[in-house]
């Protein structure tokens with residue numbers, strides 16, 4: 001499925017805003033007047049982009065920049081105040097379209113475990129498929145598959161209360177519930193927020209696998225490292241507007257501009273920039289620790305420590321190189 005945002009603006013003033021801008025769509029002058037009024041509050045403003053089928057599409061932005069509002073447009077939970085959102089060319093604001101699209105676009109909210117409600121894991125995961133009107137056998141198949149996809153044992157957990165599980169397991173159950181709807185597009189709002197480091201890595205691995213399995217993924221994250229490592233393209237929002245849209249390399253090329261809107265480059269890239277300033281010759285696009293460490297290790301091969309231009313930088317570089325050696329450097 002291809003999702004297209006066309007000049008989407010959104011105001012939480014909702015109906016009141018509509019009244020002020022005039023009910024007739026062609027009353028463009030009044031719409032523009034309202035939008036430019038000093039008291040107009042826009043959560044999104046003139047946002048245009050597409051998410052292509054199969055793409056891993058990252059969404060970044062400082063707090064309050066409009067990320068959550070944006071993704072709620074993707075399955076018609078909210079509709080634009082101005083502009084359109086199209087799913088394979090069909091306008092989500094038209095009657096019946098959002099209901100249909102919701103089956104294909106699964107939205108996983110922040111802390112989805114807070115929305116678990118059923119007495120058993122089975123019933124929670126089965127809720128969506130049952131709501132779709134599927135028969136018991138198909139529901140059963142989907143529950144089993146959903147739990148398997150998130151790495152939970154059907155036999156051990158399906159009859160347990162979701163509230164007796166660990167936080168990480170609860171999030172997996174919530175995920176399984178969305179996966180059981182078999183959506184083509186998965187929209188994830190901060191999917192690893194609040195998880196411990198191990199669960200975080202496991203979850204990111206799961207998301208990577210879901211993408212490799214052919215799903216389109218839209219992921220909102222505050223972690224530039226995660227976005228850089230996973231995304232084909234990243235949309236950066238600032239105050240509701242598109243600030244940047246491009247590959248990780250394109251988006252992170254201008255670290256100063258990102259800093260100005262409250263975002264940093266991924267930590268390994270920032271470290272690489274310091275090393276370059278200190279005189280090291282390093283490759284580009286060093287967004288994750290292992291790639292950076294491997295690059296440093298390659299640079300240091302044959303370079304005596306004393307020759308490092310700055311002792312502190314050289315020491316850190318050696319530690320990074322050691323880390324690669326200890327980890328076996330299997331990604332190098």
Ligand SMILES: Nc1ncnc2c1ncn2[C@@H]1O[C@H](COP(=O)(O)OP(=O)(O)OP(=O)(O)O)[C@@H](O)[C@H]1O
Nearest residue numbers: 012013042043061062063064065066067068069070
């Ligand atoms: N229910 C609401 N009513 C009124 N204004 C809202 C509502 N929800 C969000 N806003 C406002 O809309 C703007 C965008 O908020 P949104 O939650 O989309 O940002 P965000 O980038 O997801 O933030 P965060 O990273 O903190 O989750 C903010 O100015 C916010 O205060």
